[in-house]
Amino acid sequence: MEKRANNLTKGITNFILSTLIIPLFLFSAHGIAQETDFEEGKQYILGGLTVTGLQSYNEQTVKSYTGLRVGQPIKVPGDEISAVIKKLWNLDLFSNVEMFYTKIEDNRIFLELNITERPTLNNVIVYGVKKRKVEDIIEDTDLKKGKKITESLIANTKNYLQNKYKKQGFLNAKVAIATSTDTTGTNVQNMVINVNKGDKVKIKSINFVGNEKLSNKRLKKSLKNTKKKKFYRFWKKSKYISADFEEDLSNLVDTYAERGYRDARVLSDTFVKLDEKNIELTIKVEEGDKYYFGEINFVGNSVYTDRQLSQVLGIKKGDTYNGVLLKERIADDSKPDAEDLTNLYQNNGYLFSSINPVEVSAVNDTIDFEIRIIEGKETFLDHVTVSGNDKTNDHVIFREIRTRPGQKYSKQNIVRTIRELGQLGFFDAEQIVPDIINPDPNAGTVDVNYSLVESGSSQIELQGGFGGGGFIGTLGLSFSNFSLKNIFNKEAYKPVPMGDGQTFALRLQASRTFRVYSLNFSEPWLGGKKPVRFNLSLSRTQQFATGYNQNGRLDVDKSRGFAITGVSAGLAKRVQWPDDFFTLSHSLSYQLYDFNDYNSGLFNFGNGSSNSLSYTFGISRSSQGPSRIFPLSGSNFELTAKFTPPYSLFSGKDYKQLRQDVDDTTRRLFEIGEPGSAEEQLEFNQLRGELEELEEERFKLLEYYKIKFKGDWYTRIVDKLVLRTNAEFGFLGAYNHDIGDVPFERFYVGGDGLGNFTLDGRDVVQLRGYENQSLTPYITNAITGNLEQDGGTIYNKFSLEMRYPLTLKPSASIYALSFLEAGNAFNNFNDYNPFELKRSAGVGLRIFMPAFGLLGIDFGYGFDTDARPGSVGPSGWQTHFIIGQQF
Structure with a gap:
């Protein structure tokens, strides 16, 4: 049947206009046997509702959503229909909604809802x-x-x-x-x-109009992100970016304000499109007059004297007016720990203080100020809470927090807490948020909640590769948030007991030629009341004798070899002086070096043993942060001194004669060289055996002292671009020169710096751009007559490293770097020259994933010749893979 439009449309016109929705509401009656007139505004009984036009939606679902029920009274047109149409339009699922009436029987009306679905x-x-x-x-x-x-x-x-x-x-x-x-x-x-996208539009020229006091060069320099196109410009791009340009216009005004021109302003800025690739910028400025600071008076202060506030403000009468400096000395928003007036009050409990500089007089070129201070009520911490720690126990967090209930509010303590929590390594340092909640100016109380996001704190190392004549396998497990007290609690294994901040690490490495076992445990708060770190370490290293058979294959003789068994224990305590970034450490260690028919270039005896009992004292200061993985600021200094007992002072041995016998025997071995006759061979073997016995006696009880220094500085250049400056120095000395320097504990310089497998307590020092340990001095072995690495007794190293993060997400922290390095190792102090350095430069990438630790790669170019015999020319390009190294 054909639909007829009727005057019901008129009744909903107001709804269409009022909602700004313009669907077509067409109410019509089908032709029926006996025509019934529609009465506008009359109340009917809903006799039925059908939905047409649906393609993907269920009709019953749409009916239910309209809220219309058969048998309900309904006014046509009326609010019910208007509400239904509006409700359907708001879903934004339909491009058209129309309502029709199809017939009227007695007092009942039948409606049709026609819908056009959006694609x-x-x-x-x-x-x-x-x-x-x-x-x-x-x-x-x-x-x-x-x-x-x-x-x-x-x-x-x-x-x-x-x-x-x-x-x-x-x-x-x-x-x-x-x-x-x-x-x-x-x-x-x-x-x-x-x-x-079209071509990048670059800035061909930047013009200034109206500037007389400041030069074009000075003004262009103030535009930090908007630069003129030049062929040599790489770091700062010359693209025109509107947001950056608007920021630079503010910088331009600040440049004037820093030089006394407080009324300077930008009158207009325009750019002319020269072609599809180039534009020209024109900036018109009004400079105004130059001003100076006059009287600066403080009003409303009672906690601090005018003199104390003046010292922090650092601005005197007669100084050139500097609006930017004045703002920073009142409140420097760029530095949470800045030395400004606002932090002076907030670090001493006055959270609700406000400080406003007000110009009270401007006569000629002099401006007088009042620094108006509302100190507010002294504020104390009411509640201190943490949230987001699902694995780490509360006591591990609270012992690092510098804010306690009942203490005065201190912004400085909150900033320090953020650093300490970030240094734990259990949380994402980028997402540590101190929420200031429930501030009550009348009561003088406030609550602080530290919102945390936990990151992975366990690492697994599983490696396999070929080297040293065979397959090398490594299995390492490190848990840096371990809980020893729950080790027998089955429910705590998820997958291991966690949450008490302890460190437990187990590492196994093996091949055909060597085996390494190590176990480390660390408790950062021994006893749970003071920050006293306890460390315990056990290790066992075995190196087997090797040789090549007639077929050129490597033979391994496990009945001959060299082993080191070691144990060490230490305590490290945070101290309050000179400041609470300092730590004093003490450790006692013992190593047994055991030789069994094993000759190496490191030692002049192949049978017997050496014993090393040593005490190490260390002083360190670590203020780097906030993140342990990617520090933005601060420094890290470490000075250690390692000593053994001076056995030769009370042993009663004539070490002078012993050294003379060693030198005489060595000299005779060199005179014989390659034995020619049977008599020479017999004498050579006899002298060799004597030398081994003498050397074993000389080094039965090792005595030495070892001094090391390492310093790292982190300087934030801009945004998160960070410069790491590093300096290192090490010296191995002897108490008794008749005994000489021990063949252990030496410094090996060059390469990636990885020293996971070391036989003799050596320090492996990174210097990229050179092959591993290739800068280590060589000597002639008295027994074999070969040139072999002896290890340096003194070294120094310097490096500059520019870092920039690509991402610092909890799942993976990635940063790129470039570096300049220089360093060297020397046989003795007489040969030492701090300026005789091997130089290198390069780039690299670091990836830190909580489950796997630090991974990285460096490409370094060595500019000098390394220490290996026969080396000529520069070392050239070297590739270094970094696994598990310190940050």
């Missing part, structure tokens, strides 16, 4: 960008499969992409979006986005 998005194809960028675009614009396609969706997507590329310097960027029906589904469409 659903299926696939999105993006042209004009790199494939790896397509996923980011789809995610940023929320173009998910199944999303309803609307006019606003298309318009918003187009505007977003055009603005995105304009912000990147593509001022000519254009985006076109088209949709097409997809026949594989019901009412679905595909979307095609065509991006034409």
